Amino acid sequence: MKPPMRSVLFAVFLVSLVIPILRAQVSNDRLLRSADEPRNWMMYSGTYASQRYSTLSQINPSNVKNLEQKWIFQAESLEKFETTPLVVDGIMYITQAPSDALALDAKTGRVFWIYRYYPSTDARPCCGSVNRGLAILGDTLFLATLDAHLIALDAKTGRPIWNTRVANASAGYAMTVAPLVVKDKVIVGVAGGEFGIRGFIAAYDVRTGREAWRFNTIPGPGEPGHETWQGQADAWEHGGGAIWTTGSYDPALNLTYWGTGNPGPDWNPGQREGDNLYSDSVVALDTDTGKLKWSFQFTPNDPYDYDSTQVPVLVDTNWNGSPRKLMMWANRNGFFYVLDRANGQFLAGYPFVKVNWASGLDAKGRPIQTPQPENAPTFPGVQGGTNWYSPSYSPHTGLFYVSAWENYASVFVKEEQKYQEGQRFVGGRPTTPIPGGQNIPSLKRGPINVWTEAAGHGAVVAIDPRTGDKKWRFLMTDVTDSGILTTATDLLFAGGREGYFHALDARTGTLLWNASLGGQVASGPMTFEVEGKQYVSVAAGHSLFTFALR
Amino acid sequence: MVRKCCLALAVISSLVGNRPASAQYSQADVEAGYTLYNANCITCHGANGDSIPGVNLRTNQFRRVATDAELNRLIQTGIPGTAMPPGRYTTADLAGLVAYIRSMRDFDTIAPGRGDAVHGQTIFEEKGNCTSCHRVNRKGSRVAPDLSDIGAIRSPDALRRSLMDPTGSMLPLNRYVRAVTRDGKVITGRRLNEDTYTIQLIDTEERLVSLVKSDLREYVVLKTSAMPPYKEKLTSGELDDVVAYLRTLKGAR
Numbered sequence: 001m002k003p004p005m006r007s008v009l010f011a012v013f014l015v016s017l018v019i020p021i022l023r024a025q026v027s028n029d030r031l032l033r034s035a036d037e038p039r040n041w042m043m044y045s046g047t048y049a050s051q052r053y054s055t056l057s058q059i060n061p062s063n064v065k066n067l068e069q070k071w072i073f074q075a076e077s078l079e080k081f082e083t084t085p086l087v088v089d090g091i092m093y094i095t096q097a098p099s100d101a102l103a104l105d106a107k108t109g110r111v112f113w114i115y116r117y118y119p120s121t122d123a124r125p126c127c128g129s130v131n132r133g134l135a136i137l138g139d140t141l142f143l144a145t146l147d148a149h150l151i152a153l154d155a156k157t158g159r160p161i162w163n164t165r166v167a168n169a170s171a172g173y174a175m176t177v178a179p180l181v182v183k184d185k186v187i188v189g190v191a192g193g194e195f196g197i198r199g200f201i202a203a204y205d206v207r208t209g210r211e212a213w214r215f216n217t218i219p220g221p222g223e224p225g226h227e228t229w230q231g232q233a234d235a236w237e238h239g240g241g242a243i244w245t246t247g248s249y250d251p252a253l254n255l256t257y258w259g260t261g262n263p264g265p266d267w268n269p270g271q272r273e274g275d276n277l278y279s280d281s282v283v284a285l286d287t288d289t290g291k292l293k294w295s296f297q298f299t300p301n302d303p304y305d306y307d308s309t310q311v312p313v314l315v316d317t318n319w320n321g322s323p324r325k326l327m328m329w330a331n332r333n334g335f336f337y338v339l340d341r342a343n344g345q346f347l348a349g350y351p352f353v354k355v356n357w358a359s360g361l362d363a364k365g366r367p368i369q370t371p372q373p374e375n376a377p378t379f380p381g382v383q384g385g386t387n388w389y390s391p392s393y394s395p396h397t398g399l400f401y402v403s404a405w406e407n408y409a410s411v412f413v414k415e416e417q418k419y420q421e422g423q424r425f426v427g428g429r430p431t432t433p434i435p436g437g438q439n440i441p442s443l444k445r446g447p448i449n450v451w452t453e454a455a456g457h458g459a460v461v462a463i464d465p466r467t468g469d470k471k472w473r474f475l476m477t478d479v480t481d482s483g484i485l486t487t488a489t490d491l492l493f494a495g496g497r498e499g500y501f502h503a504l505d506a507r508t509g510t511l512l513w514n515a516s517l518g519g520q521v522a523s524g525p526m527t528f529e530v531e532g533k534q535y536v537s538v539a540a541g542h543s544l545f546t547f548a549l550r
Numbered sequence: 551m552v553r554k555c556c557l558a559l560a561v562i563s564s565l566v567g568n569r570p571a572s573a574q575y576s577q578a579d580v581e582a583g584y585t586l587y588n589a590n591c592i593t594c595h596g597a598n599g600d601s602i603p604g605v606n607l608r609t610n611q612f613r614r615v616a617t618d619a620e621l622n623r624l625i626q627t628g629i630p631g632t633a634m635p636p637g638r639y640t641t642a643d644l645a646g647l648v649a650y651i652r653s654m655r656d657f658d659t660i661a662p663g664r665g666d667a668v669h670g671q672t673i674f675e676e677k678g679n680c681t682s683c684h685r686v687n688r689k690g691s692r693v694a695p696d697l698s699d700i701g702a703i704r705s706p707d708a709l710r711r712s713l714m715d716p717t718g719s720m721l722p723l724n725r726y727v728r729a730v731t732r733d734g735k736v737i738t739g740r741r742l743n744e745d746t747y748t749i750q751l752i753d754t755e756e757r758l759v760s761l762v763k764s765d766l767r768e769y770v771v772l773k774t775s776a777m778p779p780y781k782e783k784l785t786s787g788e789l790d791d792v793v794a795y796l797r798t799l800k801g802a803r
Contacts, residue, residue, distance in 0.1 A: 121627070124635050170638075417589065422638045424590050431597065434722075442593065446604055448743045451722030453771060476746045498745040514747075 025138045026088055028183060032251055039529035041087045044133050044178035045390060046526065048249040049314040052392040053486045054527045058534035059549060060489035064503045064513045066550045070535065071109030073544040076100075080444055080522045081539040084133045084178065084390075084483070087528035092537075093136065093155065094544060095178075098129035099145040101153055107530045109546060113158035119147035122170035124422060126194035127443055132246070132523075133178035135186060137206055142186045144175035150188055150204055162209035166190060171421050172197050178246045182256055182287045185212050189243020193261040193307065196238030196425030201247070201258050201283070203290060213290030217241030217260045217278050225277035235272040238419045240264035241279045245388045248312040250325065253342055255284045255293055257312040257327065266305040268414045268427025275300040280308045282329065284344060294344035298331045299367065304357060304412060305382050305430070306333040311390045313400070314341060315465075328465055330391055330402040332384030335361060336463050350468025352461055353385035353406050377433035381410030381456070383442055383479075390483035390524040392492070397506050399471055400463045401492060403480045406473075408440065408456025409433045440479055445497050445520065449478045458496050460484065462509060472509030474502070483524025485536070493536055495521025501538055501545070517545055575649035583650025586643055594634075599654050600703070608655040609702045609801075618648050655702060665787075670795025673788050678780065686799060692756045693740065694777065695724055699801025709796045713789055716775035726776055727751055729761055730768035737761065741771065 026042055034040070034047045038055045046052050059067065075081055079097030086093040092106040099119050103112040123129070123146045135142040140161060141153040147169035152161040166188060167173035172195025180187045185203040193199070199217035204210060218239035219225035229236035242261035249256045263272055263279035280299040283292055299306045313328045319338075327341040334355035338348040346365030356379045358367035372378045383405060391402040410430035417427040432455070440455050458480035462471040480496035487493075492506040497520040503513040519541015527536045537546045587595075599607030614629065615621045622644050628636035639647065674680045681690030684697050700709065711719045727749060729737045739753035749761045749769070763769060780789065 121636060124638065126635065129635075415589070426589065426593075429588060429592050449745065450725065450741055450743060454722045477744055478746070496746075500746065 026136050028137070028181075031137070031181060038527075039087075040089065041085065041526045041528050043086070043135060043180065044084050044246040045248065045311055045524075048251065050246075050248040050311045050390070051313055051315070051395070051486075052390050052484060052524060052526070053394050053396075053488075055488040056527050056529055056534045057487065057489045058529070059487070059491060059527075059536065061491060061505055061512055063549060064491060067503070067513055067515070067536070067547045068550045069515070070107075070546050070548050072546070073104060073109045073111075075539075075542045075544070078542055080128050080130050080481075080520070081542055081544070082130045082132045082176075082523045083539055083544070084524045084526055085537055085544065086134055086136055087526075087530075088136060088155075090530045091155075092528075093134050093141055095131040095133055095143065097131055098123075099131055099143065099147075101134060101141060101143050101158060103155065103158060106528060106535065106546075107533075109544070115143070115153055115158035115160070117143070117145055117151065119145050119149075120169050123147040123174055124169070124172055124195065125174045125176065125191065126424070128176075130176050131178075132176055132244075135179040135181045137181040137186070140206065142179040142181065142206075144177050144179050144188045146174050146176065148173040148175050148190060150175070150179065150186065150209065152186075152206070152209060164204055164209035164211070166202065167192075167197075167200075171195070172423075172425075176244050180246050180249065180256065181206065182249050185287070187247065187256060187287075189217075189247075189258060191242045191244040191261075193240040193242035193264060194266065194424050194426050195422065196240070196264045196419045197242060198237055198239055199241035199243055199260060199279075201243055201285065201290070203287075213288075215283065215285055215290045215292065217243070217281075217283065219277065228274040228277040230273040232271050234419070238264050238425060239272065239276060239279065240266075241281075242307075243309065244307075245309045245311050245390075248314050249287065250314060250341060253284075253325070254287050255341070256287045257282055257284050257314070257341065259308040259310050259312060259329075261307040261309050262305045263302055265417050265419075265425045265427025267303055267412055267429065268417060269301045269303040270414065271416065271427060273301070276302070280306055280333075282308060282312055282327070282339070282344075284341065296337075296339055296344045296346065296365065298329075298335070298337070299333045300369075302333075303371070303414070304333070304378060304410075306331065306384055307387070308332065309388050310386065312341075313391060313393050315393055315395070317395070317398070319347060319466075326465075328391075328393060328400050330386050330400065330404075330463070332380075332387055333357070333367070334380045334385035335367070336400070336402075336465075336468060337365065338465050339365075348465070348468065350463075351385075352402065352463055352468070352470065353404050353408070354379040355385070375411055377409035377411055379407075379409045380405060381408045381433075381440075382412070382430035383408070383440070387481065389481050389522070392484040392486045394486040394490070394492075394506055396488055396490060397462075397486075398464070399506065400465050401484045401486060401494075401506070402461050402463065403482050403484060403494060403496075404459045404461045405440075405456050405479050406459050406475075408479070444522075445478070447499075447518075449498070452478050460492065460494050460502075460504065460509070462506070474504055474509045474511070476500075480521070482521040482538075485525040485527060487527065493525040493527075493538070495525070495538060495540060497521075499540055501525070501540065515545075515547070517541065517543075519543070575653060579646045579649035580653050582643070582646030583648070583653075586639070586647050587650050590637060591647075599651070606703055607651055609699070610652060610655055611702075618652070621648050621651065655705075665790030665792075665794030667791070667794040667798050669788075670791035670793070673784065673792050674795055677788075678784065678792065683777065692752060693754055695740070697796065698799055701797040701799040702801055704796075706793050706797055709793050710789060713780045713784075713792060715781070716777035716779055717773070720775045720777075724775075726772045728768070728770050728772060729766050731761075732765060732767050734767075 247258035517540035683694035
């Protein structure tokens with residue numbers, strides 16, 4: 001029987017009284033305690049510690065085989081789909097390439113609104129017109145655009161609130177990063193390391209979009225570190241140090257940590273002699289002022305394009321018997337590092353893939369470089385032992401998990417190159433070590449793979465941070481650009497270029513479940529809960545797939 | 551690297567002027583384009599212009615553009631929604647890039663006029679017995695790669711190398727595989743695709759076969775070519791003739 005209209009309206013009225021309480025705004029306090037509400041995923045890396053670890057436990061190793069697809073959202077874009085969704089109280093917020101934002105019902109995938117942004121045609125991203133996701137505070141979303149604008153959006157309507165030009169797109173500056181909200185600021189950095197930009201990280205007032213501080217990743221004349229730019233006089237002005245993955249935040253230390261990109265030009269270090277600070281580094285910045293507290297450089301005077309644009313993973317655990325605030329980092333250069341995140345002290349480092357550009361790390365963590373002869377292969381190759389896709393740390397297993405490219409090399413060729421604004425500024429190129437063969441397609445592959453066994457392969461590698469031991473490896477035929485998610489039930493979710501999405505046992509690496517999604521996974525899986533049901537979402541190909549138990 | 555550059559440029563120099571396809575582009579443009587290509591395009595497209603699946607610049611046939619003006623425009627605008635970025639170049643640079651891309655297929659060549667293509671076809675079909683494995687324009691077996699457009703996508707030098715030393719010049723994408731199922735059935739064929747869990751191939755009976763690795767007792771990718779080396783089977787003149795014939799195979803698209 002149909003209920004009378006009046007009772008329906010009354011019921012709607014009652015619900016409307018309840019919903020504002022349930023759907024409270026995303027306060028700074030909620031962001032700080034995001035680990036305490038695992039039903040939501042309120043920032044790119046899940047929490048400020050960026051472990052991509054969830055305490056949701058409905059899906060576990062015994063029932064994971066009962067996962068089924070609940071919905072698919074098909075993006076209106078043929079670009080790589082790199083977004084990590086946010087979920088807040090049943091609403092999902094995603095980006096689609098190049099720079100659109102959308103709100104969806106997290107239970108059904110139906111769309112509430114789309115904010116379409118048309119980046120200026122001046123935008124010249126090196127490697128795809130992609131976007132990795134949003135940040136949220138209060139009822140406001142923050143979107144970094146391909147043409148280097150930062151836009152605040154009303155989370156209920158998708159209407160823009162303010163739009164700040166962060167940098168000059170026609171000079172090669174772009175943004176693909178998911179912003180990070182810290183207190184009353186939203187922090188972003190600029191991409192463009194293949195266009196001779198001078199990188200920076202900047203904070204903007206969440207209410208007005210006004211710049212609050214800026215940290216130049218390449219120090220100018222008179223600033224400490226400037227002396228690490230020798231060779232050509234203007235080398236530092238085009239020194240790169242781009243930012244394209246989201247940083248982390250330690251509220252107790254009041255520091256935000258960001259990984260920086262390659263020095264420019266990428267492959268000709270002779271044009272920029274010296275260590276080239278702060279390229280290929282992690283920088284620890286005061287969140288209120290943007291002042292540098294400490295830095296650690298992974299690859300000084302890098303000739304390989306070993307960007308350190310990985311997500312800093314913050315872990316509080318015992319180290320040699322006493323509690324310590326750690327940072328763990330599997331770097332594109334093939335080494336896994338453990339640092340003290342209060343002061344940047346190097347604690348340990350081990351190769352996690354085949355490495356021949358360095359014979360090891362010294363007591364301070366500086367690589368002992370062993371450049372290979374001309375035309376000889378360098379391991380790892382240009383895409384690195386890993387890259388931008390997020391790793392995961394499980395406090396439950398104590399293991400660090402990373403998507404790796406194993407047994408993979410490039411032959412690097414140097415060339416002198418003049419800087420011209422807006423032009424690629426790379427100083428050479430990587431080539432394949434296989435005679436007559438191709439390079440592994442660096443960014444995107446079609447559905448056919450017939451040669452990677454000669455060129456390298458993908459793996460999920462579980463690293464014991466205390467010893468560097470690889471506890472287990474899950475091998476794939478093709479390489480992978482997938483992020484990793486772990487849960488308190490010792491599940492690990494990851495995909496790869498083949499378009500499979502796997503659930504592994506995080507303790508052993510045993511395959512528990514997989515699904516073919518038909519397009520490469522170039523994003524980080526995440527999990528959330530709505531109305532008592534746990535979901536897992538991952539973007540693959542040009543669609544976002546969401547699974548839950550049958 | 552410098553040596554390789556000069557060699558390539560020397561090849562370009564020898565090409566331009568005596569090959570009609572390149573004659574419409576000036577040597578200076580092609581050389582300038584070569585440098586620009588190596589600085590801007592090679593990371594994605596590769597040295598041979600074939601690193602992106604489904605895109606082979608050497609074929610000179612493009613999905614989205616036909617004329618030089620359209621190619622010129624595409625280089626400037628990029629292709630929205632793909633990894634192909636917009637490029638900002640001067641008019642002169644664009645002319646160079648277009649000239650180089652249009653000339654890529656003519657690179658790395660043996661002297662034009664060497665070899666008799668008509669005689670080459672006879673050797674290919676009779677003495678060489680090539681059609682017992684290869685197919686050209688709907689004639690021959692599908693067990694080995696179809697060669698109907700091989701002249702558009704491989705340089706004459708590469709063709710000659712393949713004839714002399716098939717195993718040494720076999721690309722991973724043409725590897726043969728041998729699989730044994732749990733019940734002992736042996737399947738051999740040319741691999742078409744492979745992932746962590748499955749393999750797709752064309753078997754010796756020209757059937758398209760898809761196998762699940764966990765159903766197999768044995769699986770090997772063979773690193774040697776099933777093709778015999780023609781170094782001793784054919785005279786040097788006959789090899790020239792076969793290469794001349796293969797160069798005429800530009801495909802029917």
